[in-house]
Amino acid sequence: VYLSFGFHPSRADSHSGHPRLFEQLRHFLAHERAVAVGEVGLDYRPSCSERTKERQRLIFRGMLRVALELRKPVVVHCRGFGRPEAEHDCLEIMKDELPQLFPIHRHCFTGSLADLNAWRLLFPNTVFGFTAASSSYPQLAAHLPLAHTVLETDAPYM
Numbered sequence: 041v042y043l044s045f046g047f048h049p050s051r052a053d054s055h056s057g058h059p060r061l062f063e064q065l066r067h068f069l070a071h072e073r074a075v076a077v078g079e080v081g082l083d084y085r086p087s088c089s090e091r092t093k094e095r096q097r098l099i100f101r102g103m104l105r106v107a108l109e110l111r112k113p114v115v116v117h118c119r120g121f122g123r124p125e126a127e128h129d130c131l132e133i134m135k136d137e138l139p140q141l142f143p144i145h146r147h148c149f150t151g152s153l154a155d156l157n158a159w160r161l162l163f164p165n166t167v168f169g170f171t172a173a174s175s176s177y178p179q180l181a182a183h184l185p186l187a188h189t190v191l192e193t194d195a196p197y198m
Contacts, residue, residue, distance in 0.1 A: 044076035044115050045069055046103055049083040052095040062102050069110055077107035078115020079147055082133075084126040085119075097133060104137040113143035119150070127155050131162055141165050148192060150174050156183060 045068040047061065055061055068074060080103040082096050107114045116134075120126030134144075144166040146159060159166050168184060169192040170177040181189050 042073050042075045043071065044078045045074055046078040046080040046115065047099055048079055049081050049096045049100065049117060050085070052099055053092055055095075055099065061099070062106055065103070065106050066110065069106070069112060074112070076113045076115050076145070077103055077110070078113075078145065079117045080104070080107075080114065081117035081147075082126045082130050083117060083119045084121065084123065084129075086121055093129075097129060100130075100133055101137055104134065108138060108142070113145060114138070115145045115147050117147050119148075124155075127151055127158070131158060135162060138163070143167075145169060145190070148174075149180070150176070152176075153180060153183060156180055160184075160188075 045065055047055070047065070065077070069077065080100055082093070082100060084093060084096075088096075104114060106112075116130065118126050118130040138144075140163060142163065142165065144163050146166050146168045148171055149156070149168045151159075156168065159168075167188050167190055168180070169190045170181060171192050174180075
């Protein structure tokens, strides 16, 4: 069994992004079975305030910096609930913080074909996770090499 450690964006209001959070993350990631940073990213629920979005972006940047420092792949959560803002912000932050060939697992991808192509263009090593709950999975997966596709359950949520 291997582990990933991160900070889910839906918990951003419970934390200010204090440096201690990132120190704790480094401590957990030092474990020999810790192989990735994640789940980290953005979750722009309809009820999400601008203050919460800003806090999510701040914490996401910090998590990406830790991943880069420790050379651990990133498991990225990015949900916009039908609006493009989260995908856009996520990619912009990652362009600022990570090299183009950094290993990324785009967790529970539910975006459009245009989103998928944007990710592939900016981060060609991205592996996309799909769940059976995604009605667009067969069409999107057809545009990816098998080596860039993983199936996920994300149980009990999807």
